[in-house]
Structure formats: structure tokens, C-alpha cells
Amino acid sequence: QLPLPRTDSAQLSVRSGLTNYSDQRVNGVVRATITRAGKADIDIERPVSLGPGESRDVTFSPGDYEALRVSHPDLWWPYTMGRPDLYDLRIQFLQYGQATDELKQRFGIRSIEQGRDGSEEFPQLGSGGNFYLKVNGRDFLARGATYTPDLLYRDDPDRDNAILRYVKDLGLNMIRMESKIPGARFIERADELGIPLMVGWMCCNQWEKWPQWGQEDHRVAQDSLRSQITMLRSHASAFVWANASDGHPPADILEQYHEILRKLHWQNAVVDTVSSYTTDSSGNRLWDGIQMAGPYSWRPPSYWFAGKYAATRGATAEQGDNEHIPPFASLEEFIPADKLWPINSTWYFHAGSDDNNEQLSSIRTAVVRRYGSSRSAQEFAAKAQLAHYESTRAQFESFAAGGFDTHKMTIYWMLNNHWPSFFGNIFDYYLRPGGAYYGAKKGLAPLSVVFDAYATGRQARVTVVNQTPYGQSKLRVRVRTYDVSGRLRDDRAADDVAVDSGGAVQAMTLPPGPADSPVFFVRCELTDSAGAVVAENVYWQSRQADDVGPPSNDAAFDSKQVSWADMTALNSLPKTPLDISAHAEPGGADGQSVTVRLHNPTPRIAFFERAELLTSPLDDEILPIEYDDNYVTVFPGETVEIHGRVPTGGPAAHWVRVSGYNSDPTVVEVR
Secondary structure, three states, X not given: OOOOOOOOEEEOOEEEEEEOOOOOOEEEEEEEEEEOOOOOOEEEEEEEEXXXXXXXXEEEOOOOOHHHEEEOOOEEOOOOOOOEOOEEEEEEEEEOOEEEEEEEEEEOEOOEEEEEOOOOOOXXXXXXXXXXXXXXXXXXXXXXXXXXXXXXXXXXXXXXXXXXXXXXXXXXXXXXXXXOOOOHHHHHHHHHHOOOEEEEOOOOOHHHOHHHOOHHHHHHHHHHHHHHHHHHOOOOOEEEEEOOOOOOOOHHHHHHHHHHHHHOOOOOEEEXXXXXXXXXXXXXXXXXXXXXXXXOOOOOHHHHHOOOOHHHOEEEEEEOOOXXXXXXXXXXXXXXXXXXXXXOHHHHHOOOOOOOOOOOHHHHHHHHHHHOOOOOHHHHHHHHHHHHHHHHHHHHXXXXXXXXXXEEEEEEOOOOOOOOXXXXXXXXXXXXXXXXXXXHHHHOOOEEEEEOOOOOOOOEEEEEEEOOOOOEEEEEEEEEEEEOOOOEEEEEEEEEEEEOOOEEEEEEEEOOOOOOOOEEEEEEEEEOOOOOEEEEEEEXXXXXXXXXXXXXXXXXXXXXXXXXOOOHHHHHOOOOOOEEEEEEEEEEOOEEEEEEEEEOOOOOOEEEEEEEEEOOOOOOOOOOOEEOOOOEEEOOOOEEEEEEEEOXXXXXXXXXXXXXXXXXXXXXXXX
């Protein structure tokens, strides 16, 4: 317990289950020891006597033990808000001074609060307001994604570590787990990395077919809840437990669930469903403040910023493009060469099973309508990366730029794939980052400058977003507009911009783009008081606007639009060769670092350039891999650096391949 809003002290309670499995009375001492480097140890103990077969909880409370009143604790924060500091706990049962059993646990000192904001802006979602979280007294804007383990639950610690590193590299601050709950090792790693978790039961199967439940189902459900809560309850990363996903459990089952959570001392947030609402037998809506209106299909950037669609506000547990096309290199891994083109039933086998996504109709429509028809799988995959990048970036940007008052939580559906699949993901089964990955990374940047794609009219808004732990001031926003030929057509700036931690401020508005350029580029740059660039975003924009239409047209599983942007002018960009070089730093504790330098000596724009680190000129990209940025745009006469890192244990990078939307693949040696 923290005396919020102050965090300069904490009262700790330690509870442990104790069981005597023998047929005789056992007397002894329970001792608890709490340690952390730089802090005084806490040692407390009490005598205990247990009869044969007896089980009981042993509790050490701050009312009984002064040592559990801690001054100036090192707090556990989500990594986006501070350091995830951990303490070590050891509990021993002693007989005659010797430990007969002991338990070791790492824990964090932190406070989780949940609430509803009272907003009923979209009454069709129910009443009561939007769910939100606070951490250590501070508002927590959840921007996460849903994790799934390997299809056959293969235990692979290296893969788990790579996925968690990707989560942190992306800037995601929550992982949702819908019944696919990994073991304690995964949770412990999330504790160490400062990654919050939302965990709970699953939709669409026996977990939510309550009318079919018999005595065995009730027993399994209760035992399962006890098992998972016992595993999760002491972990700092465990933020939310959801008793259901798409439905609302009946009252008798909820009563059982709540009693288990109470008896097991669950001290974190609880929601009874993560769908918007269900209706009880009297017709009343049962509301837990979280919606699941999707969308589950592709949306244009302006959709996320328009402010008129219910799915783009409040708190949502799952939304994103369920039809996801990976980079071509991954396509080649699981689609046979003779089935790569045109799209066919082999593709559909790896797609979703719902009538709405089994033939990838939404993403195919979006790519063709915006970027034009394709002549090969490689061309289609390249265009799809553009579509995934811009939509995923906008989803995450909008929830931060819109402000916490109206935006509480967005969870991308999904983070990863459990087998080679076209189902929604930010990175694919092979751990290959594509357009969605680098779009999300931009949208989740701690400090960023955001363009709203003229979502509310002919004036576009440019907003500075600050998701760092500290307020920022004396920032300068510069926005330049380029036409499709690469000419600078507009250049304007806003000076002395300040934004609080967790806040967003509008820096300027932009007039319509050049009337004589069917596609134009909006380049947003943020510099600090010393003139150093701290954030940059490049957007491509069509003179022809996207319009999803009225809210009634917003079908979760369909990409229905009244009008579509026309980006086909990008297909006519002239070839733009780059001067490319790369050099490596000596491998350190965190792996090999490589800097790739892209210089554009021409008066044209080099668009959507991707760097891939290789072991040899003809090899596939090293995976897993991390870059500070990718799919970059290099403006005339300028140079962009991409910093890549091969994680520890990975093969050394000796070559780099760079390819762009309007440049041919080029391979150079890493020096």
C-alpha cells in the first residue's frame, strides 16, 4: 500500500500458504527476509504450529511488524514510466534452526488502481464509463497487443525472450493473454523488463458456453482460476485479470470467481468481461468499461483521428487488421513457389476461419484501391507493407494524441502468430518485422510529432505527444511538405512547445497539400533546445481523401469506405539509387551493433527504404533483429542512418541489403 499521491513510503504485507503433509503435529518458525541492493534487509518471523494435514495462510502485516513500513521504496514502474525495480523475498520454515522448506520470489512495490471515467459519449456501448488504470497514482495509457504461444506450446526460452525484447523495442506497454497463459518464466521476465500483463479466460469455446456447463466444468474452471491466480498474484507485471472475454459470466459463476480472487488476495485490477456489454435476463446492459468493437479489418489513418467512430475512443481490448500480409521473404517460407501467385486456396488455408477474413478480402481491397493492382506476390507484399505501416501507426498515435480524457486503452489484435499465418500480427511467426512493426514503433515512440491525415477537414492537426516519464519543454516543431517529384512546397515551424508527461499538445495546423500533386509527403520533425532531432515522422498523403462514411458504416470485419485515397502515383516514382555504407561496432553484452548510412545524392525522394542485416550476400535477414528505425524515406541531398542490433547469441552481420519502393535492392559489405 502506498499513501497516494505520495510514494515516499510503503506498507508491505507478506502472505504465504503453509501445509503440513505429515500425520503428526509440526511446530516451527516461519521467517521472511526481504532484500534489495542498497537497502536495509527486512527480517521478520513468527512461530507456527500445524496439525496433521492442516493448511493455513500465514500473514505478516505492517500493523504487527514495524519493519514492513518501508521508507523511500524503490518502486516498480512499467518501463515506459520509469524503472521496474524489484525486491527479493525468501520465506523459510525452520525447525530447530534448520530450514525444511523455502520459497523465493521477486516482487515489486507498486500500486494498481482501476476506475471508470463516467463518459457516456457512445451510449450504444453501455453505461458506466470507460475502464482505466493508474500505476502508483499516475494515469496509465495502455497501448498493447495480444500474445499467443506456439501452436503446440513448444517451450522455447530464446523465442520467448526475443518476443519480449520486441515488445520493449516496439514501445508497447501491455501484453494481453486470452487464456493462452505461459508459464512463470515468461511472467518473471515480464517483471524484470517492466512489461504489464492483462490475463484472463478465452472466448469462443467451453470457457464461455456457460449453459452447457456441468459439475466437471465448474470444478475445472474454479481449479484453473486458483492455479493461475496463485501463479500470477505476486508478480509485479500482473495488472489485470479478466473473468471472461466476449461474454459476461452468469451471476453464480461470477460469485465463485470473485470469492476465489478474494481468498487468494488478488490485489490488482479485475474485469468480468472485456467486451463492451452483454444483456442480462431483464434486458439490462452489463458493462465493464472495455469494448470489443474492433475493427478487425484494415482502416485508413484518418479513421483513427476522426473522432466519430466509437471503436477509436475509450478503452478497447482488441482491435487491428486481422488480415496481415508479411514481407515477401516470409511468404516464401510457407507458401510453395507454384502457389505464390495469384492468391489462392493455399493462402486461405493460412488465413482466418471466419467468413469475413478467410479469403483476405479486406486487405486485398485496401491494397488494390489505394496502391493499385499487383503482378506478383512480391509486388503485392511490398504494397501491403505500406498499408500496414500507415494504419498501425495511426492506431497507436491516435490513442496518445487524443489525450487520456478520451483514450484509455488500445490493444492490437494481435502481437504475434502461433504458426505461419495471415492472421493479424505486428510481427510474423518467423519473428520478421514488417510494415506494421515499424509503423507501430513510430506510433509508440515515447516522444513524437503526429499528423492526423486531415481527419477532421481541410486543416490537418500536428500534435506533439509525450509518453516519457518527464515533462518536455523548449521543443520546436518543423513540418515540410514535398510534392511527388521531391520539390519542397511548404515549410513551417512552431517554437517553444511544452508538453507534460503523458500529455499531448497541438502545435499547428496544416493547409491542404499542393493541388498539382496527386500524392504528397508530410515530414514532421521535432527538435530539442539544442537543435537535435528527437523525433521524425514521414507521412504520404493523397489529394483524394479516405472516408469510411458514417459510424453506421463501420463494420468490424469489413473495410467499407465511401471513398478511397489514391496512392498509385507512388508506383511512378522515378528510380532513386542511394549511396550506401555500413560499419559495425564490436559485439558487446547486448549484441553486435551496425550502423547503415543511406545518402541520397539525387533531387528525388527515395521512399520506404528497408535495411536488412545479413550473414552473407545471398542470405535471408538475420532474425530476430532490432533496428531503431526502418522503412525510412531519404529526401533529396540528405542522409539517414539506421542503427541495427543483432541480439547476443545471433550470427554476426557481414552484409546489409537495402531496398526501397523506388530503388533496386543493393547489397554492401559491413566494414
